[in-house]
Amino acid sequence: MAVITDFALQGAQMLLVLLMAPLLTGFVRKVKARLLSRQGPPLLQPYRDLIRLLRKDVVLANNASWLFRVIPYVVFAATWVAASLIPTFRSGLLFSWTADLIAIIAVLGSARFFLALAGMDAGTSFGGIGSSREVMIASLAEPAMLMIVFVIALIAGSTQLSTMAAFMNSADVGLRVSLGLALIALIIVAVAENARIPVDNPATHLELTMVHEAMVLEYSGRHLALIELAASLKLLLYVSLIACLFAPWGISPAIAAPTLLLIGAAAYAGKIAALGFLLAVFETSIAKMRAFRVPEFLGAALMLALLATLLRFVSRSF
């Protein structure tokens, strides 16, 4: 019986992230539109877009290889697995022993690798530009992300997300400057990884500035639907990661009554909405930076993470 409940909860979590992801994207778009005093598309628009794309035929380039057709599925699967490993409403799920933060970064990294390959596969110049820019951003964001993981892992004593969340929820955390620096660095990395505004504009199709959109320009139909869904999942993943590491209040423990699960779910929804709102406010209040400024922006994240590691060694428990 217990095994069935465990499976059911893990399955619920996987479905939850899959269903929540387009909603979060729609919510951010809606808030952004309202802040610019536009009406904006309805909240459910991303779902409609996905359904419309699924109904359409796929148009393939003549010289596209089999990789081009396989990659959307690979990218979607990898992102979905990574997103469903992050504790959302309940920690200590059935697969939580695999929810190692370094493994999640590796899964996301392989998804990005395949997407960059797909961008170059069709042989168009836009795809090549998009891939090379994406890889440039990734080569700076990934070391920063790893440093952040090291800081938090050094403090929490584990790289497993459930243990980290439990530690962050306990009173041992105190007030640590390292964690503050790690939070800022993680936000910078999340903004860059999700192609949000100071680094890339998710709504643009202007040749000179687009990064992520240029890479997936050749995709259409159900392939494009999968890639868009994977992008929404990635955004949800980073938002849940920030919520789980730095605001782990309300996550129900491994053995819990149904009421605690409901509280966990409500707290999760609240946290996601709050972070999505903050993201929209941040995006409307800042201009996109030049591509050459991005290394400095991400370098600041790397610097903050390094500084956090150093400061950790002079804190209480050296």
Added chain:
Amino acid sequence: MQGLTFDIAHMLAGSLVLVSFMQLYQDRLSALLNMFALHAFVLAASVAWQAYAQDAPHLYITAIIALFFKAIVIPLALRRIVIKLGIHREIENVFGVGLAMLLGIGLVALSMVVMLRVTSGADPLAREDLAFALAVVLLGMLMMVTRRNAVSQVVGFMSLENGLVLAATGAKGMPLVVEISIAFSVLIAFIVIGIFLFRIRERFDTVDMQAMDRFREEQR
């Protein structure tokens, strides 16, 4: 309670190091002056917290001196100088921000290693304070080395002095007289530097320090 006191002191001193880095990151003079004011403000908060933690009321006076002179008077005066010299929009960099950041990280690591090894017997509060103070001093020196503009070199010097104050408050029992005299000597140094800036400008039509190397007849 002891833990929280320590954590807040640690956080404030750590933010001082962070603001030093933000100074290194700025390449516009007016933004740099804002960062300098923030630096002094964080210093004042840190000193005030030390006063509370060590139960040493005279440190509050140090905090007020830091707040009044360094966070308000000197930045405003520097801003006036910069506007008078007409260089408030100037962008300057000797080498890239990234390299300066990496050097800065190296210096912070160095100061931590040195201080933690040297002061192994000391009170942990003083110990981490000294490590941070050394880091701020070294970052101030780095700032002076990497910038060409005389005004940003002055800012580097002043933030170096902030690091010294942090070190002095971390070590218990520094008399108030010494602190006041240091504060005033810095103020006088600032006035002298200000006058010098105008003289340099009058003579060489620039406050770029590289122009001076030519007049020293150093070989190119």
